[in-house]
Amino acid sequence: MPSAVVVGGGIAGLVIARELAIGGVSVTLLEASDRLGGKVARHIVAGIELDAGAESFATRNGTVAALATSLGLSVELPNPAGAWLQASPDRAFPLPKTGLLGIPSVPLAADVIAAVGIGGALRAQLDELMLGFVASQERNFGELVRRRMGRVVLEQLVAPVTLGIHSRHPNDLDVDVVAPGLRAALLDTGSLAHAVRTLRAAAPAGSAVSGVEGGIFELVDALADDLSARGVDLRLSSPVGEVDALGATLTTGEIVDADTVVLATALAAPDQTTITPTTITLATLVLDAPQLDGAPRGTGLLVVPGTEGIRAKALTHSSAKWRWLADRLGAHRHVIRLSYSGVSPEAWREQARRDAEKLLGVEIAASSIQGFDSVEWSQPATAPPSIPGVTLVGEGVAGTGLAAVIGRAQREAERLLGDSKP
Numbered sequence: 001m002p003s004a005v006v007v008g009g010g011i012a013g014l015v016i017a018r019e020l021a022i023g024g025v026s027v028t029l030l031e032a033s034d035r036l037g038g039k040v041a042r043h044i045v046a047g048i049e050l051d052a053g054a055e056s057f058a059t060r061n062g063t064v065a066a067l068a069t070s071l072g073l074s075v076e077l078p079n080p081a082g083a084w085l086q087a088s089p090d091r092a093f094p095l096p097k098t099g100l101l102g103i104p105s106v107p108l109a110a111d112v113i114a115a116v117g118i119g120g121a122l123r124a125q126l127d128e129l130m131l132g133f134v135a136s137q138e139r140n141f142g143e144l145v146r147r148r149m150g151r152v153v154l155e156q157l158v159a160p161v162t163l164g165i166h167s168r169h170p171n172d173l174d175v176d177v178v179a180p181g182l183r184a185a186l187l188d189t190g191s192l193a194h195a196v197r198t199l200r201a202a203a204p205a206g207s208a209v210s211g212v213e214g215g216i217f218e219l220v221d222a223l224a225d226d227l228s229a230r231g232v233d234l235r236l237s238s239p240v241g242e243v244d245a246l247g248a249t250l251t252t253g254e255i256v257d258a259d260t261v262v263l264a265t266a267l268a269a270p271d272q273t274t275i276t277p278t279t280i281t282l283a284t285l286v287l288d289a290p291q292l293d294g295a296p297r298g299t300g301l302l303v304v305p306g307t308e309g310i311r312a313k314a315l316t317h318s319s320a321k322w323r324w325l326a327d328r329l330g331a332h333r334h335v336i337r338l339s340y341s342g343v344s345p346e347a348w349r350e351q352a353r354r355d356a357e358k359l360l361g362v363e364i365a366a367s368s369i370q371g372f373d374s375v376e377w378s379q380p381a382t383a384p385p386s387i388p389g390v391t392l393v394g395e396g397v398a399g400t401g402l403a404a405v406i407g408r409a410q411r412e413a414e415r416l417l418g419d420s421k422p
C-alpha cells in the first residue's frame with residue numbers, strides 16, 4: 001500500500017489526507033498543536049459554542065458545500081439582507097450588492113453612487129470606455145482596480161472588502177489568487193465591470209457565501225471522524241522541523257518516511273521569501289440587546305480603513321446572519337464579532353463594546369454583555385518553501401479562504417493519485 005505523510009492538520013491537511021485515504025493511500029497526519037483545524041476553531045462564549053476563526057465560505061465552484069454535504073453536514077444560506085459599509089464616522093450604507101470583492105458590476109447603479117458619490121461612480125464608468133487590454137497584464141489587484149475604475153472605488157469599496165476578507169489591502173494581493181479568471185474576462189469582455197458581471201453569472205446561483213449549521217468548526221470534527229474511520233494515523237502535538245521528498249522529521253528527531261510528502265503549512269525557514277506578517281484579533285460579544293432584534297446593519301459592516309473613532313475593521317452580526325444561531329440563542333440575545341488588525345489593547349472588551357455601539361448605531365450598555373472573548377490569529381510570515389518532491393497545499397500557496405484552500409488540496413490529491421497509477 002502506498003504511504004503519505006501530511007504535515008499540518010488545518011483544513012488543507014485534513015482534506016488532502018481524506019482524499020489520499022479514499023484513494024487507497026496509508027496516511028499519517030502530523031499536527032504541531034493539541035487540536036486539529038488550524039484557523040477553523042471553536043470557542044465557548046456565554047455558554048454557546050461559536051466559531052473562533054472562519055465562519056463562512058465562498059460558494060464559488062460549490063467545492064466546500066459539496067465536502068460539507070458529503071460529511072453529513074447541513075449547509076446554510078446567510079440572511080440575504082447583506083452587509084453594510086461604514087464609510088466615515090457618521091456615514092454607513094448597504095454595500096452595493098452585485099459586485100465582486102467590492103468592484104461594482106454597474107458603476108452608475110444607485111447603490112454605487114450612494115457609496116462613492118457621483119464623481120467616484122463617473123470615474124469608475126470610464127472603465128467601459130477603455131480598451132480591454134488596459135491593465136489586463138496587471139497582477140497587482142489594487143493597481144488593476146485603480147487603473148480601470150479609479151482611486152475612490154479602490155479605497156472606499158474594494159479595500160474595505162479585501163481587508164475584511166483577506167486582511168490585506170488590494171495593493172498587497174495578486175489578482176490571479178483572489179479573483180481567478182478576472183484578467184482573462186477583462187480581455188474577453190473589454191471592461192472590468194463586464195468581467196465582474198461575467199464571473200458572477202458563472203458562479204452558482206444564490207449567495208456568494210454559505211455556512212454550516214452549528215458552525216464551520218463542525219467541518220473539522222466531521223473530517224476528523226471520517227479520517228479516523230478510514231484508518232488515517234492522526235498525531236497531535238507532533239511538530240515537524242523539516243521535510244524532504246522522503247519524509248518528515250519531527251522536532252524530537254523522529255523520522256516518518258513515506259512515498260508521498262505533503263506540506264500543509266509554512267515551516268519556519270530563515271531563507272524563505274518574507275511576506276508582511278499580519279495579526280488579526282477577533283473579539284466576540286454575546287449580548288442581551290432587544291435593540292438589535294431588527295438587525296440595524298444587516299449581517300454586519302466593513303469599515304473603510306482609517307475611519308476616525310472606530311478601531312474595528314469589520315463587524316459581523318452573527319445572529320442576524322445565521323438563522324440557526326438566532327434559534328439557539330433565544331429571544332433578544334445576539335452574537336457580534338468584531339475583527340481588528342493587530343493585537344489586543346488593554347481594555348479590549350470595552351473597545352469592542354464601543355465599536356459595536358458606533359457601528360450598529362444603537363446604545364449597548366456594559367451590563368448587556370453576557371459573555372466576551374478575544375482570539376488572536378497570525379497569518380504566516382513566510383511563504384511555504386518549495387522543496388523538490390514535496391507537495392504544497394494550504395493558504396500559503398492557495399490563497400486565504402476555505403474555498404481556495406480546499407479546492408487546491410483536492411486538486412493536488414487528484415494529481416498525486418493520478419501520478420501513482422501504473
Ligand SMILES: Cc1cc2nc3c(=O)[nH]c(=O)nc-3n(C[C@H](O)[C@H](O)[C@H](O)COP(=O)(O)OP(=O)(O)OC[C@H]3O[C@@H](n4cnc5c(N)ncnc54)[C@H](O)[C@@H]3O)c2cc1C
Pocket residue numbers: 007008009010011012013030031032033035036037038039040052053054055056057058238239240241264265266267280282377393394395396399400401402403405
Ligand atoms: C479570524 C479569521 C477568520 C477567517 N474567516 C474566514 C471565513 O469566514 N471564510 C473563509 O473561507 N476563510 C476564513 N478565514 C481563512 C481560513 O480560515 C484559512 O484560509 C484556512 O483555514 C487556512 O487553512 P490551512 O489548512 O491552509 O492553514 P491553517 O488553518 O493555518 O492550518 C495549518 C496547521 O498546521 C499546523 N502546523 C504549523 N506548523 C506546523 C509544524 N511545524 N508541524 C506540524 N504542524 C504544523 C498548525 O498548527 C495548523 O493546525 C479566516 C481566517 C482567520 C484568521
